[in-house]
Amino acid sequence: MVLAALGVLFVRKAVHAALLLAVVMISLACLYAVLEAPFLFAVQIIVYTGAIMMLFLFVLMLVGVDSSDSVVETIRGHRVTATVLGVLFAAVLAIGLGQVGLAPAVGLTEANADGNIEGIAAILFSDYVLIFEATAALLVTAALGAMVLAHRERTEPKATQADLAARRMKAYADRGENITPLPAPGVYARHNAVDTPALLPDGSPAPTSVSRVLTARGTVRSAPDMADDIDAVRRQMSGRPEPEADTSRAAVQGETPGDSQRPDRGGEQA
Incomplete structure (x- = not known):
């Protein structure tokens, strides 16, 4: 899982990075299964690996983004904005990690005493609600990133039906091409x-x-x-x-x- 995570950072093609991220998610699901967390195991496989990763791959294959597109600034000022937001996010992570307290492990039996799903719900919406909201913000950021990758700045107005008809008539007058399909x-x-x-x-x-x-x-x-x-x-x-x-x-x-x-x-x- 660690090797695949490093590959996500250092591979040159976006499709390879997405496939390596799928390996990371599947490995994480295996860790959940070993730790006797069946709910997280199923959610990790069904939601993240089966739905979100397939959505990422579909967008990448549909848009066709390669390494040369990553250096093209399609939206004015988005590099500066991304840098500022990245620094702020790193600061939030540093503050959050600095306030983490290490408590002695209670064991899986005590953690799942009231049920695995009930215990996850109680902890998720009480002690770790900030991390839960940060994860939601990350998903929104991923959706915005997909929109940025799919954005293509138009250099000329979109051709209307009248423009397309005029082009066909001009091609017929200049080169004798068929006006209608063959x-x-x-x-x-x-x-x-x-x-x-x-x-x-x-x-x-x-x-x-x-x-x-x-x-x-x-x-x-x-x-x-x-x-x-x-x-x-x-x-x-x-x-x-x-x-x-x-x-x-x-x-x-x-x-x-x-x-x-x-x-x-x-x-x-x-």
């Missing part, structure tokens, strides 16, 4: 493959609906060209016989079915 592959088509182009209202393929890489490779397919394949698959699934279009075509050309598959026998006529 059509998705397969829209209004008879196939949902990514290499099948979407169809425009007039029925022609939309060239911007397929990746340029597939177009350069020549693997773009047309949905109408695949209609015969789709019909063949449907007939095969339904058990219907194949149409006799090929037989009639062979008869028109003066061939019998199967002549095209016969090998050449020295120019013999079938």
